[in-house]
Amino acid sequence: MSQAVRRYEETEQHLPIEFADYHESVKITGFWFFLATDLLLFASLFGTFAVMRFDFAQGATPAQLFHYGPLILETLLLLTSSFTCGLAIYQMRRNNQKGMLMWLIVTILLGMGFVGTEVHEFVSYVGMGATWHKSGFLSAFFTLVGTHGAHVTVGILWALTLVVQLVQRGITPRTSRKLFTFALYWHFLDIVWVFIFSFVYLSSMTGGRIA
Amino acid sequence: MSHIIAELFPPSTLRLFELIADVLIVLTTVSIVGVLTYTKKWVWLWREWLTSVDHKRIGIMYLIAALVMLFRGGVDALLLRTQLAFPNNHFLGPEHYDEIFTTHGTIMIFFMAMPFLFALFNVAVPLMIGARDVAFPRLNAVSFWLFAFGALLLNISFVIGGSPNAGWTAYPPLTELRFNPSVGENYYFLSLLIAGIGTTITGINFMVTILRMRAPGMTLMKMPMFVWTVLVTGALIIFAFPPLTVSLALTLFDRLFGSSFFTLGHGGMPMMFVNLFWLFGHPEVYIVVLPAFGIFSEVVPVFSDKKLYGYPIMVASVLAITVLSYGVWVHHFFTMGAGPGVNAFFGVSTMLIAIPTGVKIFNWVLTMWGGRIRFTVAMLWQLAFIPAFLIAGATGVLLATVPVDYQMHNSYFLIAHFHFALIGGTVFGVLSGMYYWWPKMFGYMLNERQGKVAFWLFFIGFLVTFVPQYMLGLEGMTRRMYTYPPGLGWSSLNLVSTIGAFTQGAGFLVIVYNVLWSMRYGERDLTGDPWNGRTLEWSIPSPAPEYNFAIVPVVHDRDAWWDMKQSGKSEAFKVKSSAIRPVHMPKRSAMPFLLGLSFFVVGFGMTFSWWVIAIIGGLGVLASLLYGAFDYDDFEELDPEVIRRTEAGLGRLQA
Amino acid sequence: MAHLSNQSHHAETPDHEDRIEIGSLTPHFQAHGFPWKQVLGYVASLLLTALAFVLVMNHVLPPTALIAVILVLAVLQAMLQLGVFMHLRESRGSAWQVIVLGLGFFMAAGLIIASVWIMMFKAGVS
Numbered sequence: 001m002s003q004a005v006r007r008y009e010e011t012e013q014h015l016p017i018e019f020a021d022y023h024e025s026v027k028i029t030g031f032w033f034f035l036a037t038d039l040l041l042f043a044s045l046f047g048t049f050a051v052m053r054f055d056f057a058q059g060a061t062p063a064q065l066f067h068y069g070p071l072i073l074e075t076l077l078l079l080t081s082s083f084t085c086g087l088a089i090y091q092m093r094r095n096n097q098k099g100m101l102m103w104l105i106v107t108i109l110l111g112m113g114f115v116g117t118e119v120h121e122f123v124s125y126v127g128m129g130a131t132w133h134k135s136g137f138l139s140a141f142f143t144l145v146g147t148h149g150a151h152v153t154v155g156i157l158w159a160l161t162l163v164v165q166l167v168q169r170g171i172t173p174r175t176s177r178k179l180f181t182f183a184l185y186w187h188f189l190d191i192v193w194v195f196i197f198s199f200v201y202l203s204s205m206t207g208g209r210i211a
Numbered sequence: 212m213s214h215i216i217a218e219l220f221p222p223s224t225l226r227l228f229e230l231i232a233d234v235l236i237v238l239t240t241v242s243i244v245g246v247l248t249y250t251k252k253w254v255w256l257w258r259e260w261l262t263s264v265d266h267k268r269i270g271i272m273y274l275i276a277a278l279v280m281l282f283r284g285g286v287d288a289l290l291l292r293t294q295l296a297f298p299n300n301h302f303l304g305p306e307h308y309d310e311i312f313t314t315h316g317t318i319m320i321f322f323m324a325m326p327f328l329f330a331l332f333n334v335a336v337p338l339m340i341g342a343r344d345v346a347f348p349r350l351n352a353v354s355f356w357l358f359a360f361g362a363l364l365l366n367i368s369f370v371i372g373g374s375p376n377a378g379w380t381a382y383p384p385l386t387e388l389r390f391n392p393s394v395g396e397n398y399y400f401l402s403l404l405i406a407g408i409g410t411t412i413t414g415i416n417f418m419v420t421i422l423r424m425r426a427p428g429m430t431l432m433k434m435p436m437f438v439w440t441v442l443v444t445g446a447l448i449i450f451a452f453p454p455l456t457v458s459l460a461l462t463l464f465d466r467l468f469g470s471s472f473f474t475l476g477h478g479g480m481p482m483m484f485v486n487l488f489w490l491f492g493h494p495e496v497y498i499v500v501l502p503a504f505g506i507f508s509e510v511v512p513v514f515s516d517k518k519l520y521g522y523p524i525m526v527a528s529v530l531a532i533t534v535l536s537y538g539v540w541v542h543h544f545f546t547m548g549a550g551p552g553v554n555a556f557f558g559v560s561t562m563l564i565a566i567p568t569g570v571k572i573f574n575w576v577l578t579m580w581g582g583r584i585r586f587t588v589a590m591l592w593q594l595a596f597i598p599a600f601l602i603a604g605a606t607g608v609l610l611a612t613v614p615v616d617y618q619m620h621n622s623y624f625l626i627a628h629f630h631f632a633l634i635g636g637t638v639f640g641v642l643s644g645m646y647y648w649w650p651k652m653f654g655y656m657l658n659e660r661q662g663k664v665a666f667w668l669f670f671i672g673f674l675v676t677f678v679p680q681y682m683l684g685l686e687g688m689t690r691r692m693y694t695y696p697p698g699l700g701w702s703s704l705n706l707v708s709t710i711g712a713f714t715q716g717a718g719f720l721v722i723v724y725n726v727l728w729s730m731r732y733g734e735r736d737l738t739g740d741p742w743n744g745r746t747l748e749w750s751i752p753s754p755a756p757e758y759n760f761a762i763v764p765v766v767h768d769r770d771a772w773w774d775m776k777q778s779g780k781s782e783a784f785k786v787k788s789s790a791i792r793p794v795h796m797p798k799r800s801a802m803p804f805l806l807g808l809s810f811f812v813v814g815f816g817m818t819f820s821w822w823v824i825a826i827i828g829g830l831g832v833l834a835s836l837l838y839g840a841f842d843y844d845d846f847e848e849l850d851p852e853v854i855r856r857t858e859a860g861l862g863r864l865q866a
Numbered sequence: 867m868a869h870l871s872n873q874s875h876h877a878e879t880p881d882h883e884d885r886i887e888i889g890s891l892t893p894h895f896q897a898h899g900f901p902w903k904q905v906l907g908y909v910a911s912l913l914l915t916a917l918a919f920v921l922v923m924n925h926v927l928p929p930t931a932l933i934a935v936i937l938v939l940a941v942l943q944a945m946l947q948l949g950v951f952m953h954l955r956e957s958r959g960s961a962w963q964v965i966v967l968g969l970g971f972f973m974a975a976g977l978i979i980a981s982v983w984i985m986m987f988k989a990g991v992s
Contacts, residue, residue, distance in 0.1 A: 079912060133469045140472070143472075206933055
C-alpha cells in the first residue's frame, strides 16, 4: 500500500484520495452500479405500493395511521445525517482524521435516532391492530418503509466497522474509498427517504383527511 | 424426532425416482469422498479450486456445474416426455408431473443456461479485453458460490422435504400457503433469491470489468462483439433482477410471515406478482440469448475467415434489443385482462424487437457470404442456430399478435416457440462457445468427429421434438397437462416428440463421451491459437497462465490479434524479458465459499421454518462479511521472475 | 505526469490510459476552509422539504396537483443530493455512473408508471 500512498502524494493536486489508487477507484464505479440495482429494488417496492395503496381490506387507512410528528422528526434526522456524512467526506479529503471521525459518529447517532423513531412508529401501528397481515396496503407499506429502515440499519453497522478501520489504519486510499462508498450509500438512502415521505406519506395526506 | 423425519421425508419423496436419486446421490458422494481421500486431494481441491478467485477457474467450475444441471434438467425432460408418449399413461402421477416440469424449467433457466453463460463470460471476457482479471475477483467467487449453493438448495428439494410444484413461474395462488402448504415452494423462492444475489453481483462485476479494465487502445467500438453483448447483459441483469427479487421475497413473506401481498384474501393482488415476475422474466430471455448472439458473432468471423459484417449496426441492434426488451413484458399475460390499450402497446413493442434481431441474422449471413467457411463443430451449432432462431422469432411475432395470443397462449405452440428460442438460441450458443473456447480453458481440443456426431443427434432430435409440438399446440393441446385421452389426434405427434427428446439425450451423452475421450486422447493445443482466431484471447498460451497477459497488449484494430498477425507484429508480441513488471494479483480466499455455505444454511433453515438453523446461518453470513471487511491482505504482487520462468517454459520469451 | 506512470505500481494500469483517466477527473473536490457547498446543500434540502410539508399541511392545491408538485420537489432534492453530496460527476475516466444511474432512474420511473397503468383494470387502483 505504501507505493500507492506515494502515488497519491505525487498526484494529490489532481486526485482526491479515494480515487488515488486505480483499483480502489474501480470499486467506486462498481458501487455506483450497485446503487443503480438497489434503485430498481426500491422502484419495484414503490411500484407494488403504488398498485396496492388502496387495498385496505379490513385494515387501517393512511388517515388513521399517519401523523406529521414522527414523520417530520424522521425526515429531519435523516436529512441532517446526510449533511453530517457529507462533512465527514469533506474532512476526509482535507486529511483531517479527527473531524472525519467526529462527523461520522454524529452520522451514526442520527441514523440510530431515525431507526429508533421508525421502530416506535411501527410498534404503535401494530399496537393499533394494523399488522401487515391485515391488508395489501399495510403489507406494501411495511415492506417498502421497512426495507428502507433495514438499509439504514445495515448502513449503521457498516459505519461502525468503518470507524474501527479508520481508527486502526488512518486515512489511506483504501479506507477513504470505503468511507466514500459508505457515504454514497447513505446519501442514496436519504434520496429514497425523500421519495418515501413524498409519495407514501404526504401523498396520502393531501385529501384533507388528517386533522 | 419422528416429527422431524416426517417433515424431511414426506411421502412425496418416497417414490421410485426420488429413491433412485437418493441412492445415486449417496453413492456419488461416497465415491467422490473416497477418491479424494484415497488420492489425498482434499487440500488440493480446497486450495486450487474452492478458494480460488481466478476468473478462469471460476469459469470452469461454472461450466462443470452447468453441465451437471443440464443433465438433471434433461432427465426431468425425458421423464416428462416419457409420461406424454402415450395417451392415458400413468408413468408419473399428476403431482409428480407437476414437480418435474417445475424443476425442469427452474433448473434449465436459472441453474443451467445462466451459469453456462457465466462460465463463458468468465473464461473469455477478461482475456478478450486484455485484462488480468475481472474488476472484483473475490466477489466473482462470491457470485459463483451463491449460485452453487442456491442450486444445491433447489436440488435437495427432490429428496428432502418435497419439490416445488407450481411451475417455474410460481404464480400465486398456486403458491399461496393455504393451497400449497408443502415446503417445496419455499425451496424455490429461497434458492432463487440466493442465486439471484450472485447473479446481480456478476452483472455489476462484468460491466465494471468491461468499462474500466480494457487494454489501452481498445475503445468501445473496438471491443469484440461478445464483450458488447456481455456488457449489455450486465445492464439487463442489474435492472431486471431487482423485480424478481422483490416478487420472490414478497411471496416468501406471504408464506412464512403472514403478509398479504398476493393472497386471495385481505386485499392481496396475485396479478401483481405476475406483473413483477415478468418485469424480470422478459429481460431474462435476453439475458440468456444476447450473450449467445455474442458467441455467434465471434464464431462466424473466425470460421468464415472474414471480419464481422456491419459491426456498428450489430452494436446498435444489441443496444436496441436491450432497451426494447424492458418494454414488452405484458405479452406474457395478455389474457390477464388489462384491456386493449395496454395489450396493444405491448403487442406492438414486442413486434418491434423482431427488427433488430432480424438485422443481426442478416449480418451473420452476410459475414459468411463469400467467406471460406470451415465446418467445425462450433460453426455447425451456429449454422443450426440461424434457422432455429428464425422460426422461434417468427412464431414469437405470431404470439405477439394479441387476438392470436388469446387462442394460443399456454398451448404447446408456445412451448415449442420458447424451446426453439432457448435451445436454438441459448443452448446452441453455449455449446458453440464451449467447443470454441475449450482449448483456451483446458489446453486441448475436443474431438471434432465425435462433436459432429453429437451435434447431428442433438439438432435432429431437437427438430423432431419441437416441430410436432407446434402442431400439437395448433391441435389444442395445452401445456402442463399430465396426460390426455386417445382420439384427439395428439397421440402420434406426442410419440414422435418423445422419440426426438431421447435423441437429444443421446446427443448429450455423446458430448459427455467426447469430453471424457478428449481429456485423454484429445489433440493438445500448443500454439494457443488453434482456430486462427481474431481476438486477444488467442494471443496467449492455452490454457492461459494465471496472470493472463505477461505484458498488457496495445490494441489498434477491432480484431486485435488478427491485426497483429496481419501486420507481422505477432512475433514481436512475444514477451520481452525486460518489459515484465510485477502483476497485481488477488489472493485466494475462503470467504466466498463460507459465505455461500452460510446462505445455504439460512435457506435450509427458512425452508422448514427452523429459525435456530436460519439464525446460525445468518451469523455465518455476518461473520463472513466482517472477515471480508477487515481483510486488507487480499492481493499480492506476482514476482516478474515467476512470469519470466512461465513464459520461457512456453517458449514465448524473446531472447 | 509522465514520470508518474513509469513507476506505476500497478503494471496493468497502462501508462497513457491512466493519464487520460486522471486528467479527465472533474476537479470538484478542492477543499476550501469552510464547507460552504455542503452547508448550502443542507439548507436547500431543508427548504425543499419544508415547502413540501407546508403545501400538504395547508392543502393549497387539489390532491392530484399537490402530489405532482411534491414529486417534482422530491426529484429536485434527489438531484441536489447527487450533485452536492454524492459527487456524481467525479470519477477516473468516463463517469459511467451518470449513464447507468440515468438509465436506472428511467427504468425505475417506467416500472412504477407502467405497473400502475397495467394494473389499473383492477378495481381500487387509480
